Amino acid sequence: MTFLTPEENGHVTSLWGKVDVEKVGGEALGRLLVVYPWTQRFFESFGDLSSPSAIMGNPKVKAHGKKVLSAFSEGLHHLDNLKGTFAQLSELHCDKLHVDPQNFTLLGNVLVIVLAEHFGNAFSPPVQAAFQKVVTGVANALAHKYH
Amino acid sequence: MVHFTVEEKAVITSLWGKVNVEEAGGEALGRLLVVYPWTQRFFDNFGNLSSASAIMGNPKVKAHGKKVLTSLGEAIKNMDDLKGTFAHLSELHCDRLHVDPENFKLLGNELVIVLAKYFGKDFTPQVQAAWQKMVAGVAIALAHKYH
Numbered sequence: 001m002t003f004l005t006p007e008e009n010g011h012v013t014s015l016w017g018k019v020d021v022e023k024v025g026g027e028a029l030g031r032l033l034v035v036y037p038w039t040q041r042f043f044e045s046f047g048d049l050s051s052p053s054a055i056m057g058n059p060k061v062k063a064h065g066k067k068v069l070s071a072f073s074e075g076l077h078h079l080d081n082l083k084g085t086f087a088q089l090s091e092l093h094c095d096k097l098h099v100d101p102q103n104f105t106l107l108g109n110v111l112v113i114v115l116a117e118h119f120g121n122a123f124s125p126p127v128q129a130a131f132q133k134v135v136t137g138v139a140n141a142l143a144h145k146y147h
Numbered sequence: 148m149v150h151f152t153v154e155e156k157a158v159i160t161s162l163w164g165k166v167n168v169e170e171a172g173g174e175a176l177g178r179l180l181v182v183y184p185w186t187q188r189f190f191d192n193f194g195n196l197s198s199a200s201a202i203m204g205n206p207k208v209k210a211h212g213k214k215v216l217t218s219l220g221e222a223i224k225n226m227d228d229l230k231g232t233f234a235h236l237s238e239l240h241c242d243r244l245h246v247d248p249e250n251f252k253l254l255g256n257e258l259v260i261v262l263a264k265y266f267g268k269d270f271t272p273q274v275q276a277a278w279q280k281m282v283a284g285v286a287i288a289l290a291h292k293y294h
Binding site: 030031034035052055056109112113114116117118119120121123124125126128129132 | 177178182202256259261263264266267271273275276279
């Protein structure tokens, strides 16, 4: 079963081509830490997370955001096999990092918000729908190896 | 119970003052129907919902979106008593409309996305955090009378 229709695929590929992965990654992760402060517990070694501006400016947050979004970007090339693509990361997040999989949904939603903020009207309802499908698929794939 | 700090209330009220309730309401509701197509089942008598553009242009969707967001505007004047403010609407959505309360969270997220789209950089992490709290509080209040 194809994950996205050809039209949805077009929307995702076209928008993603204009995304600055480093900037958007840092912003999405930063906003996750600001809006859902309990998520900071996974990043205790990151230094100063004491205020929104500290978080958004924190170089470790930006670097890790870039890493996360690069992995997401890889996933976009394998939309028909997200579970396979994210299998190792899923095991890592369960066995070593102990991250509640609900947080993957939260990060996916924050990413959608950041894309809306950056792209304005170009983030039309059909584009949003396609991306919502992708972030849900990625969140499910990341939760797949949990036990 | 959701508590808003003085700062959060100011941030929410200030942004709300710049929102075109009719436009934002129609867009948020429209996007809900596009991105989460099962929600269309609650709007069978709205006419043409056959495509994203049909939905976004549908006058009944726009009118109902305005109604929903106007009600939210009322709640912004009563942020310390969201449950009281939404008691009647909660009963209505449970007893008459039979809407799964999970959908309130989805619509709340759509509103945040629409605000991010409209306000771009002005929709800072702090503003987002305050609004995320607001829509969560409203979703809880709307679910409160469910039985």
